[in-house]
Amino acid sequence: MNILSGPTDVIWDVTYACPLRCTHCYSESGRRPARQLNHDEMLRVADAIVSLRPEAVEFAGGEPLLVRGIFDVAEHIGRAGIQVNLYTGGWTLTARTAEQATRVFSRITVSVDGADAAVHDRIRGRAGSFDRAMNALALLDDISGRRTAVGADPVEFGIDCAVVRSNLHQTEEFCTAVLPRFPHVRFLNFSAAVPSGLASRAEFAERELLTNDQVRALTDVEHVERLVSAAPPSVRVTTSDNFILQMRPALVEQGFVAPLMQVEPDGEVRAMPIYEGTVGNLLTEEPAVLWRRAVARWSDPFVAEALSSVRSMTDWAEATRRIDRRFGSEEVLLRIDRRPVYPAVPAPALKTVTPGAAHGR
Incomplete structure (x- = not known):
């Protein structure tokens, strides 16, 4: 494909409001202003995205289900013939919103980072988050079951796990203990956590990002076959090292690239999905122009130099920190300087989130 013609997928972080405090959060959601647009502005961003004709738009965050009118915005994009998908932590999903979500979104992914509450809640930073995620999966499973019973298409829903050292040992337990609870679940994805946002902190990289041996173990053919x-035979199980998100220029030239556009809540477009630094706003500039600027960043000499020596996740984290400081705005640099050292609290302790904080106030 001609990369300059446009992205194949757009990831739109529609809000930075979030009820969770994940240790590896790439967007630092729940810890910063939500930067959420009003409904009319969101529809304008949606139209700008549609003009690029991507194959799919992924609604992420933060927690997309905290956004009032999110289903209208997703339907607006879907009516243009573009697939719309949802990523959620499951905390806010109710029976009513689950029904709405399954009518609007082509695929729904629930983030689950532990096969039990102890591991998941520690990583996600809030007690009860595992139970909420399981409840979300149960709601989706029930809807899918009822649809299947009357001959309708099932719900395309499943689980995504960001793999770090704290949960790597649980991959098989996901398959044997979690999946059987939901007979209609369609997929389970294990993806190595990438050094973006909070996961790029040096202390986090040293303690939680996978080693080279662990990455190889995660993606090893025999390991995948065991999983x-x-x-259950009806579930698609995959693993990924996520190296395609590194975007090392030498590999981009060889075609090893995912043509993704990352859009921040207020319409700002990131030059590279996992790194700080934007190229303009979809509300004020031509989307195609912003995409060409983003692609140009992929071969920037500073980016090429920073990524050229990456041989491990810790190397990658160091390169991320350099790129973020080179291209991040003054606001970004202040936020980076305010990041707590990992771990911010002892492992058994969990963040207590007030209702106001959950909505970005």
């Missing part, structure tokens, strides 16, 4: 064998 597939342990899972």
Whole structure:
């Protein structure tokens, strides 16, 4: 494909409001202003995205389900013939919103970062988050079951796990203990956590990002086959090292690139999905122009130099920190300087989030 013609997928972080405080959060959601647009502005951003004709738009965040009118915005994009997908932590999903979501979104992914509450809640930073995620999956499973019973299409829903050292040992347990609870679940994805946002902190990289041996173990063919064998046969199980998100210029030239556009809540477009630094706003500039600026960043000499020596996740984290400081705005640099050292609290302690904080206030 001609990369300059436009992105294949757009990831739109529609809000930075979030009820969770994940240790590896790439967007630092829940810890910063929501930067959420009003409904009319969101529809304008949606139209700008539609003009690029991507294959799919991923609604992420923060927690997209905290955004009032989110289903209208998603439907607006879907009517243009573009697939719309949802990523959620599951905390806010109710029976009513689950019904709405399954009518609007082509695929729904629930983030689950532990096969039990102890591991998941510690990583996600809030007690009860595992139970909420399981409840969300149960709601989706029930809807899918009822649809299947009357001959309708099932719900395309499943689980995504960001793999770090704290949960790597639980991959098989996901297949044997979590999946059987939801007979209509369609997929389970294990993806190595990437050094973006909070996960780029040096202390986090040293303690939680996977080592080279662990990445190889995660993606090893025999390991994947064991996971597939342990899972119900109806579930697609995949693993990924996520290296395609590194965007090392030498590999981009060889075609090893995912043409993704990352859009921040207020319409700002990131030059590279996991790194700080934007190229303009969809509310004020031509989307195609912003995309060409983003693509140009991929071969920037500073980016090429910073990524050229990456041989491990800790190397990658160091490169991320350099790129973020080179291209981040003054606001970004202040936020980076305010990041707490990992771990901010002892492992058994969990962040207590007030209702106001959950909505970005």
